Amino acid sequence: MTYLLQALQARCGEFIGLRRDIHRHPELAFEEHRTAALVADKLEAWGYAVERGIGGTGVVGTLVRGSGARRLGLRADMDALPIEEASGAEWTSVHRGVMHACGHDGHTAMLLAAARHLAEQGSFDGTLHLIFQPAEEGGGGALRMMADGLFERFPCDAIFAMHNMPGIAQGRLVLREGAAMASSDYATVTLTGIGGHGAMPHRATDPIVAAASIVMALQTIVARNIDPLQAAVVTIGALHAGKANNVIPASATLELSVRALDRQVRGTLERRIKALVAAQAESFGVNAQIDWRAGYAVLVNTPAETAFAREVAVELVGTDKVTQQGPPLTGSEDFAFMLERVPGSYLLIGNGTGENGGAGACMVHNPGYDFNDDNVAIGSAFWVLLAQRFLAPKERAATR
Ligand SMILES: [Zn+2]
Numbered sequence: 001m002t003y004l005l006q007a008l009q010a011r012c013g014e015f016i017g018l019r020r021d022i023h024r025h026p027e028l029a030f031e032e033h034r035t036a037a038l039v040a041d042k043l044e045a046w047g048y049a050v051e052r053g054i055g056g057t058g059v060v061g062t063l064v065r066g067s068g069a070r071r072l073g074l075r076a077d078m079d080a081l082p083i084e085e086a087s088g089a090e091w092t093s094v095h096r097g098v099m100h101a102c103g104h105d106g107h108t109a110m111l112l113a114a115a116r117h118l119a120e121q122g123s124f125d126g127t128l129h130l131i132f133q134p135a136e137e138g139g140g141g142a143l144r145m146m147a148d149g150l151f152e153r154f155p156c157d158a159i160f161a162m163h164n165m166p167g168i169a170q171g172r173l174v175l176r177e178g179a180a181m182a183s184s185d186y187a188t189v190t191l192t193g194i195g196g197h198g199a200m201p202h203r204a205t206d207p208i209v210a211a212a213s214i215v216m217a218l219q220t221i222v223a224r225n226i227d228p229l230q231a232a233v234v235t236i237g238a239l240h241a242g243k244a245n246n247v248i249p250a251s252a253t254l255e256l257s258v259r260a261l262d263r264q265v266r267g268t269l270e271r272r273i274k275a276l277v278a279a280q281a282e283s284f285g286v287n288a289q290i291d292w293r294a295g296y297a298v299l300v301n302t303p304a305e306t307a308f309a310r311e312v313a314v315e316l317v318g319t320d321k322v323t324q325q326g327p328p329l330t331g332s333e334d335f336a337f338m339l340e341r342v343p344g345s346y347l348l349i350g351n352g353t354g355e356n357g358g359a360g361a362c363m364v365h366n367p368g369y370d371f372n373d374d375n376v377a378i379g380s381a382f383w384v385l386l387a388q389r390f391l392a393p394k395e396r397a398a399t400r
């Protein structure tokens, strides 16, 4: 498959330029107006039927070839993060406090490079839907697009998405069948007691002591209620109460992040957290309120589609540059919702390890992060090959 890689390598300069342009103009969730317009204009110019404004700023470009019945969806995300950039790159963000710290600029550029190649030289038989979604970073852009009829208007037999990952050799493709990314739920616990003088605690009902006990009690859920062979995370990322050393405050709040790699474990975590908080609060005589917010679902890659993506990866870069079954991650991703509706697979592409002076090792969501432009060619070649194999003309499909 080196000819395909070479073909995309030859034209990747334009798309690296585009990637840097998007990087320079990052936009937060549901505000991706410039990025979406850029994507839609390019797709239209290359002959795609384009729908704008799906789920806010989402864009879908459709290309139909031949009479094949198969329909493929490829997804890229477009949003940036509220982080002040410190990458030192020449294409540093011009918007203060906003940056592409997760490489969604690169994901968009890779899918656009593939889009152009497929439009101009792609040989396939069927329907190709390129899905550019807003608000992956916690905003649930995938759900918004689905609520806007994404899969009714653009039915897909399978969907795929790719995310870069620092710390993995540049261009390495990592697949995984089954649960690959964690569910992510949030809760705010508000404890209400009776404030008073720090010198007379018996005349008050102290929510701080209750909060401290709840923080410790919640740690027992992962240790005592979850199968040791399963993954679960209960993090209390914020604990706020009080202002002065001699004042017992009337309230305390805790902010929780809760993750699991299994739907049942996810349910157990919610049940045990609510029960422990209620029982602990009761024991201290304070009132507890829990505002539970369900976030992203567990991302589960289906077996057949993952096996297919593996074959494509091996054909493109060779066995030694493909991890057939990588480890799951405790991060989360709203592509999980699309995979609840349509079979498919989500894979990683190594952003680099930083060894021998190489780029790409800085972690995503870090102010120093930057997408590795060497991946534009390889990532787009992967999309082209995957589309051509999935939508192969019939004689070819019969032998696959
Ligand atoms: Zn991210």
Ligand SMILES: [Zn+2]
Binding pocket: 102, 103, 104, 136, 163
């Ligand atoms: Zn991301």
